[in-house]
Amino acid sequence: MKRSRRDVLKTAGALTAVAAAGGLTAMGAEGNAKEEYYADRGASGQGKPQGGQRPAVYQDYVYGGPRGMARGLTLLTLRVKGEYRLGVKTEKGVLDVPEAARTLKMHAPATMDELLQNEDGASLNALVESALKSPKASGAFLKEEGIAYGPVVTRPQKILCVGLNYRKHAQEIGAQVPKQPVLFSKFNTALNHHNGTVKLPVDVAVKFDYEVELVIVMGREAHNVSEADALSYVAGYCTGNDFTARDLQYETGGQWLIGKTPDQFAPVGPYLVTADQIDPDNLKLECRVNGETRQSSNTSDMIASTRHIISYFSRVITLKPGDIIFTGTPEGVIYGKSKDKQVWLKPGDKIACSLEKLGELKFELV
Numbered sequence: 001m002k003r004s005r006r007d008v009l010k011t012a013g014a015l016t017a018v019a020a021a022g023g024l025t026a027m028g029a030e031g032n033a034k035e036e037y038y039a040d041r042g043a044s045g046q047g048k049p050q051g052g053q054r055p056a057v058y059q060d061y062v063y064g065g066p067r068g069m070a071r072g073l074t075l076l077t078l079r080v081k082g083e084y085r086l087g088v089k090t091e092k093g094v095l096d097v098p099e100a101a102r103t104l105k106m107h108a109p110a111t112m113d114e115l116l117q118n119e120d121g122a123s124l125n126a127l128v129e130s131a132l133k134s135p136k137a138s139g140a141f142l143k144e145e146g147i148a149y150g151p152v153v154t155r156p157q158k159i160l161c162v163g164l165n166y167r168k169h170a171q172e173i174g175a176q177v178p179k180q181p182v183l184f185s186k187f188n189t190a191l192n193h194h195n196g197t198v199k200l201p202v203d204v205a206v207k208f209d210y211e212v213e214l215v216i217v218m219g220r221e222a223h224n225v226s227e228a229d230a231l232s233y234v235a236g237y238c239t240g241n242d243f244t245a246r247d248l249q250y251e252t253g254g255q256w257l258i259g260k261t262p263d264q265f266a267p268v269g270p271y272l273v274t275a276d277q278i279d280p281d282n283l284k285l286e287c288r289v290n291g292e293t294r295q296s297s298n299t300s301d302m303i304a305s306t307r308h309i310i311s312y313f314s315r316v317i318t319l320k321p322g323d324i325i326f327t328g329t330p331e332g333v334i335y336g337k338s339k340d341k342q343v344w345l346k347p348g349d350k351i352a353c354s355l356e357k358l359g360e361l362k363f364e365l366v
Contacts, residue, residue, distance in 0.1 A: 069219040069235050070121035073128065074359075075272040077112050077150035077193070078142075084150045086111050088128050089271060093141035097124065100131040100140035112272065113155045116219060116235055116322040151191040152238050152269045153217055158323045159186040159266060161242060162309055163256065165328025166301050172336030181304045181312050186242075186261040186326075194270035197366045198243060200347060201262050205245035208345040208365070211329035212287035212295050212353040214280060215240035215268055216306060222319040230310035235321070236272040237280055239361040241287070241353050242326050243267065246335050246344075268324065271359045280306040284356040285330065289349055297330030299355075304328075 074089040078096060086097040086109055101108040108127040109115035115124055131137035163182035164170045170177050192198060200208055219235025242260065249259025280299060287295035304312065309327060313319060334342050345351075347365050354360040 066122045067119040068121045069119060070115065070124045070274050071276045073125070073274050075112060075115075075152070075236065075274070076270055077152055077154060079148040079150045079193075084111050084154050086115060086124075087142075087147070088124070089144065090128070090132060090141070092132065092138075094144050094147055095128060095131055095137075096140045096142055097127065100137050101127055103137050103140055104130055104134060106130060112153055113322055116153065116217070117320075119220065119321060121219075149194040149196075149270050151193045152272045153322055153324055154191065156188065156191075156322045156324045157320045158317070159188065159190065159326070160313060160317070160323065161185060161260065161326040162304065162328045165303050165309075166297065166330040167303055168297070168301060168331035169329060169333070169336065170303070172331045172333075177303060181309055183313070184256045184260060186266045189263050190261045190266035192264045192267035192363060194267070194361050194363070196264070196267060196363045198264045198267070198363055199366050200345075201245070202347075205248050205259075205262075206344060207246035207335075207342075209244045209246050209334045210287050210289065210294065210345065210351055210353075211242040211244060211333060212285050212355075213240045213242050213329050214238075214283060214285065214299050214306075214327045214355055214358075216280070216310065216325040216327060217272055218310075218319045218323040218325070219275070219321055221321060222310060222314040225311055225314045227305075227307040227311040230307040230314075231275065231280070233310060233314075233319070234275040234280075234306075236274045237278050237355075237358055238268050238272050239270075239285075239353050239355045239358045240266065240268045240324075240326055241351065241361060241363070242329060244335075266324075266326075267353075267361055267363045269359070269361050273358050278357060280327075283358070286354050287332065288352045289345070291350075291352075294334075295330055295332035297332070299327070301330060302328060 076087045078085040078087040088095040088097060097108050098110045106127050108123050109120045131140060161184050163184060164175055164178050167177060215238040217235045217238060218233060220233040222233040225233060243265040245259045249256050252258055283299045285297055286293060309325060334344060345365055349365045352360055352362045
């Protein structure tokens with residue numbers, strides 16, 4: 001007989017209460033309630049969350065421990081047998097979070113998106129602490145040199161970008177310093193990962209350029225927030241590259257979007273470093289092409305600070321957990337050179353971008 005939503009909620013609440021009393025592990029309570037929720041939705045599985053995101057009933061009544069962002073961690077996305085998994089860089093290696101959760105019979109978010117969208121940092125911190133102490137979890141630690149990376153965030157609702165946000169960069173291309181942040185966007189198909197490749201769309205463009213950038217990853221919904229409070233909505237920070245086709249950007253009527261968002265044009269990674277560990281407005285950043293340093297600056301040269309960017313965007317666009325913000329690039333881009341010195345990127349070039357404390361992002365052009 002089909003059960004009502006009220007019955008499912010009662011079961012979830014009862015199971016959680018039993019778990020709290022010690023009669024069931026939290027994971028066991030979660031699993032049973034999850035099965036009942038899906039059974040209530042029908043055998044077809046209609047209504048199952050996509051990509052591991054839990055439905056509201058499951059999230060609020062079973063999953064709903066203390067909500068908040070992870071702290072003191074360096075996070076990444078693993079690619080394992082065709083799926084994305086949440087990983088944590090530790091002194092013992094990279095912790096495969098779903099594997100550790102299974103071994104220790106603890107709840108934890110399985111993916112970066114699940115962590116961010118459900119604000120499940122407390123569960124992740126608890127799991128990492130237990131895994132580092134428990135010999136049982138030794139098999140969940142991987143050697144980093146043997147892993148395959150995924151995009152740090154795989155399903156952001158929005159990828160927002162700021163243009164002309166470094167004073168010296170605006171000067172080098174002959175642009176006026178903007179009075180307000182210049183906003184454009186990329187699409188999810190542009191997302192790319194550490195040690196990935198960018199397939200250059202050489203049939204439509206030839207003027208390919210690099211842009212190393214600090215990337216903000218949102219951890220809480222933000223609408224009309226003040227600059228004073230803005231950074232409290234951030235989950236963490238990453239190294240990114242706002243890869244660009246300048247001819248598409250400037251020679252098609254000034255359409256920044258088409259020059260910025262071709263497939264694979266948004267490499268981000270390798271890590272998301274939690275916000276509590278970073279001062280985003282004082283970080284050294286560099287970009288190297290085939291080992292030659294092309295960009296070297298500091299985020300202190302940004303025209304709009306990270307606080308101002310978040311506050312400004314949130315006045316007109318509601319920012320959601322998992323949203324990504326590229327904050328602009330410093331001087332040194334190819335487009336900023338005199339035309340006789342503009343040697344555009346080509347297949348075979350290797351790009352390395354780094355931000356202080358956030359790690360080095362590498363990718364190759366093909």
